[in-house]
Amino acid sequence: MEEKQERLFTAAHNLFLNQGFKRTSIAEIASQAGVAVGTFYNFYQSKSDIFVQVYNAENERAKGQILAAVDLDVAPTDLVKTVLHQIFTHSADNQILQEWFTNPKLNALIARNNQSAVEESLVYATLMHLIDRWQDRGLLKDGLSKDRVISLFNALTVVDFHQSEIQTDDYYQLLNDLISGILLFILK
Incomplete structure (x- = not known):
């Protein structure tokens, strides 16, 4: 720069x-x-343009802090719930990250401008690593391919990108419920 x-x-x-x-x-x-x-x-080009870049940097910084602070070897259910809780905790007092949850226009803009950001993100890469570890340790149900497990977690990204369209007062609980359901489905 x-x-x-x-x-x-x-x-x-x-x-x-x-x-x-x-x-x-x-x-x-x-x-x-x-x-x-x-x-x-x-x-x-605009205030929105610089905001998206600032948001992306702040999001990656927060993700790095979260993932550095968790034990990746704990039980998968506990790990995913802890990471989700940490994301919401880190976001609570951060006005940059809060825009994702409170500003539908910026949420849509961030989603549009970050088509490949999900796959390139630290969290996605860590999730791929965790799925491999769970598979190697025999924690995934028989017959589930890595691609199928990934697609289930990818569905959460779609839900997250469209959160402004979901009628709920407790988005955190909704995500927690969806993650619990996915983990119940994929883990032995």
Whole structure:
């Protein structure tokens, strides 16, 4: 990243984290970065454009912290539930990550702009590793291919991308229920 672009990104990150998306303006981002507003447009098309990039970086940072803090050798059911709980805990006080849950327009924009981000993410790669470990340890039910197990977890991603369309007051519990059902189905 070029030095001015890095300053814009850092300023946007700080402002989005402290004020949220709606209360942050391009003028504030440019001012905090010490550049003219026109310079902003040399690197980013819009406030939404820089937000998606900031969101992706913040999301990966949080995922890395979560996965570094959990024991990957605990029982699969406990591990997946712990990771999910940690995701919601880390998101609770983070205005950048909260936009995924509270802003349907940004949620859709993030989903549209991240077609391959799921497969490339730290969590997805870790899930692939865990499925291999569970398979090697004989924890998966007989006859279940790795592709089928992956497709079940991929369905959760689809649900997550469309969470604004789901009528529930407890999205965390809904995901927990779906994960429990998948684990009950795939594990011996």
